[in-house]
Amino acid sequence: MTDFDPSLRTGSYETSARDALDSHARRLYRRERWTYRRRIALMLAVACTGISALYGTSMLLWFGNTLSGLFDVVFAALHGVAFLWVLRDHYRLAAYWTMCLAIVQISGGTVLFIGPEGGFQYYLFVMPVVAHLAFSDDAAWPRALMTLAGFVMFAVAEEITYTRFWVDLAPVTLRAMFYLNIALAMLMIFLAVRYFANDARLANLRQGRLVLTDALTGLFNRRFVHQYGSEVLARCRRHDRPFSVLLLDIDHFKSINDEWGHAAGDTALRDVGTRLADMLPDQVVTARYGGEEFIVLLPDTGLGTALKMAEETRRQLDAVPVRATSAPIQLTVSIGVGCAGGPDGEDCDDLDVLIGYADEALYAAKSAGRNRVVARNPATTPAVAAS
Numbered sequence: 001m002t003d004f005d006p007s008l009r010t011g012s013y014e015t016s017a018r019d020a021l022d023s024h025a026r027r028l029y030r031r032e033r034w035t036y037r038r039r040i041a042l043m044l045a046v047a048c049t050g051i052s053a054l055y056g057t058s059m060l061l062w063f064g065n066t067l068s069g070l071f072d073v074v075f076a077a078l079h080g081v082a083f084l085w086v087l088r089d090h091y092r093l094a095a096y097w098t099m100c101l102a103i104v105q106i107s108g109g110t111v112l113f114i115g116p117e118g119g120f121q122y123y124l125f126v127m128p129v130v131a132h133l134a135f136s137d138d139a140a141w142p143r144a145l146m147t148l149a150g151f152v153m154f155a156v157a158e159e160i161t162y163t164r165f166w167v168d169l170a171p172v173t174l175r176a177m178f179y180l181n182i183a184l185a186m187l188m189i190f191l192a193v194r195y196f197a198n199d200a201r202l203a204n205l206r207q208g209r210l211v212l213t214d215a216l217t218g219l220f221n222r223r224f225v226h227q228y229g230s231e232v233l234a235r236c237r238r239h240d241r242p243f244s245v246l247l248l249d250i251d252h253f254k255s256i257n258d259e260w261g262h263a264a265g266d267t268a269l270r271d272v273g274t275r276l277a278d279m280l281p282d283q284v285v286t287a288r289y290g291g292e293e294f295i296v297l298l299p300d301t302g303l304g305t306a307l308k309m310a311e312e313t314r315r316q317l318d319a320v321p322v323r324a325t326s327a328p329i330q331l332t333v334s335i336g337v338g339c340a341g342g343p344d345g346e347d348c349d350d351l352d353v354l355i356g357y358a359d360e361a362l363y364a365a366k367s368a369g370r371n372r373v374v375a376r377n378p379a380t381t382p383a384v385a386a387s
Contacts, residue, residue: 036199037095038089041085041091041094041098044098044130044134045079045080045094045098048082049080052075052079052105053076056070056073057069057073059167063167065167067113067165068112068167071112071113075101075105092134092135099127099131099146100149103146103149103150106120106121106123106124106157107124107154107156111156112162114177116157116161119177119178119179119180119182121153121154121158123184123185123188124150125154125185126185126192127147127149127150128143128147128150129193129196130192212224216273217270219287220288222289224287225297226351228285229245232297233340236299237341242300242302242339242341243298243300243345244298244337245295245337246335246337246358247293247294247338247355247361248294248313248335249292249294249366250331250333251332251333252370253292256329256331267322268322268331269288272294275316275317275320279312280296285297295355296313302344302345303342303375304344306337306375307337307375318331318333318371332371334374335374336376337358338355338361339375357376362374
């Protein structure tokens with residue numbers, strides 16, 4: 001949690017960039033608790049078992065056709081075997097099992113008990129979509145095989161009739177069953193396509209998260225700073241609001257690598273990144289800018305507030321050593337502050353130029369002895385704000 005005084009903030013945006021990407025990360029975590037194959041196998045097993053049990057019960061209790069009802073009930077039990085394969089992590093086998101059973105059940109039930117007028121054969125139109133979902137990582141032949149099997153059995157159900165065991169249904173009931181099956185088949189296609197689209201969208205979000213995140217610290221990276229910061233700076237300038245930048249550099253970082261090794265240096269970078277993310281308000285963006293440099297974007301924040309936040313950041317990082325080795329390592333940071341807009345800020349609309357101003361102030365802080373905060377004041381030369 002932040003230790004900053006809320007009064008230091010002059011305003012805030014309703015949704016920060018970190019909130020948006022972290023919400024995507026939470027959704028990705030929820031979706032990835034199960035593997036892709038497990039989810040597909042379970043959905044297939046649930047759908048086929050449920051529909052089979054529904055029609056089997058209806059034939060037994062409402063239409064009084066024992067043979068047709070037992071046919072569907074037996075297949076419902078067979079579909080239930082897929083749950084055992086899923087529990088044993090045989091997800092591909094569970095998908096094959098369910099789809100092959102469904103093809104046989106649909107075509108066999110249509111020929112033996114209902115006829116094409118019942119519309120059950122249209123469930124076979126779902127097979128190409130489901131095959132692409134279930135076997136997306138496999139070679140093309142399983143998908144082609146399932147699609148071909150679905151087409152062949154659709155033709156069988158349409159062209160072959162065996163009326164000896166047909167269920168005696170009123171024309172109105174048969175027509176209602178036809179439209180119900182068409183609706184369910186279309187719903188299954190819709191859900192399968194929607195699932196595929198969502199999975200592709202989440203994959204893009206996951207890739208985007210990787211592209212915009214620093215692998216070592218977990219903070220945003222330089223690419224995100226320039227993409228997001230330029231947009232927010234333009235928005236602030238358009239509405240005549242200030243925008244500040246803090247550029248932080250770990251003092252004498254090379255000596256840590258030389259004395260303790262690069263593993264200790266990496267630990268120090270991760271620790272500083274974690275502490276920055278924890279101590280700064282959620283509305284700001286904290287990123288690793290490169291090497292031992294970090295950057296903080298402060299929308300809607302004037303120079304005075306930015307200086308106070310920078311000094312508080314410097315003080316907190318100085319107060320607690322980093323435990324990167326058996327002995328604690330004392331770290332200090334130098335911070336340069338740049339501001340666009342507001343009574344004390346620069347007349348600047350370019351993020352690169354504003355970061356350059358903060359870099360000038362950072363260089364002045366280094367030259368003045370390190371472990372201090374310096375702001376670039378447009379009215380004067382860079383002056384030490386706190387030390």
